[in-house]
Amino acid sequence: MTLSLKQLAEAREALGAPLFAGLAGDVEVSFEFFPPKTEKMEATLWDTLTTLAPLGPKFVSVTYGAGGSTRERTHATVARIASETAIPAAAHLTCVDASRDEIDSIAQSYWDAGVRHIVALRGDPPRMGEKFVAHPRGYANAAELVKGLKQVAPFEISVAAYPETHPDADCADSDIDNLKRKLDAGADQAITQFFFSPEAFFRFRDSYTRAGITAPILPGILPVSNVATTRKIAGACGTEIPQWMNDLFEGLDDHPTTRQLVAATVAAEMCRRLYSGGVRHFHFYTLNRAELSFAICHLLGLRAPKVAAAPVLQENAA
Secondary structure: OOOOHHHHHHHHHHHOOOOOOOOOOOOEEEEEEOOOOOHHHHHHHHHHHHHHHHHOOOOEEEOOOHHHOOHHHHHHHHHHHHHHEOOOEEEEEEOOOOOHHHHHHHHHHHHHOOOOEEEEEOOOOOOOOOOOOOOOOOOOOHHHHHHHHHHHOOOEEEEEEOOOOOOOOOOHHHHHHHHHHHHHOOOOEEEEOOOOOHHHHHHHHHHHHHOOOOOOEEOEEOOOOOHHHHHHHHHHHOOOOOHHHHHHHOOOOOOHHHHHHHHHHHHHHHHHHHHHOOOOEEEEEOOOOOHHHHHHHHHOOOOHHHOOOOOOEOHHHO
16 A cells, blocks of 8 residues: 555654653743733732742743833832742833833833843834834834943843744844844843744744854743634734644634643644754743643653752742
8 A cells, every 4th residue: 555645744643752752851941921900910920920930940021011001010020029039030121102211210220129131122112003113212222222221230131033023124134133233232132922833933043043143042932822812912913823723723712621722732842843943942921821831841841849949939929
């Protein structure tokens, strides 16, 4: 009997080693949260942090709303993590609707609160659909912001990268050039926008390597807990959702538990393929929930009870 190429591929999959067997647990992870709006949401965030802390994250970051709309809540959340846990905390900071003096003052307040890591972003306009317009006395872009932050204090700085090209860029090459300017201005590493195919990241890695970029680029991983929300965010940031992935979530709107299982499976498989391609640091967009990210880390061989000297929450952090 002659097998088709598709049948041969299926046979290879059937006879292959288990996908997650024998992993060395040699990955590093980091997690992103958004600042809570209510006491209940704050309790959920802290429960999430408590669950993920034993994994020994390299850092956790807290987002900054469009136009600085969460400025105070972001600062309070990051400051609490910095003061009440042993986990390095990173604060997002943008250029939107603020002068250089205002941004420098915010950065100085972070430094004074013990925060040593900033995620420096140009930022989204405060109103959906508008184009970014720099404040007349502000930083014009993320590269300028990075340079300014380094003059405030010797922060570790992360910047954003876009495997499928930023929506405002005129082409992929100019987007890579912009990333290089941010790193040349003093940024230490980049974190990518989420994506849903390992090929997108590997093609991007080839592009930035050709451009002479040697700084670490951490892949951003978004386990899909809410399909409708993910479609909305993906459309705004230029991320493609493959049709096969749409098909997997079809009909699961009223089945949250099944949706969670599918989400974990899809994201874990992608992370495993990234691992095979040499990736050893994964940055998870948690949406303030621990379960999916924790499960994927476990599949990748990161076992919380076995992590030596993992950062843990202090007793007064409850």
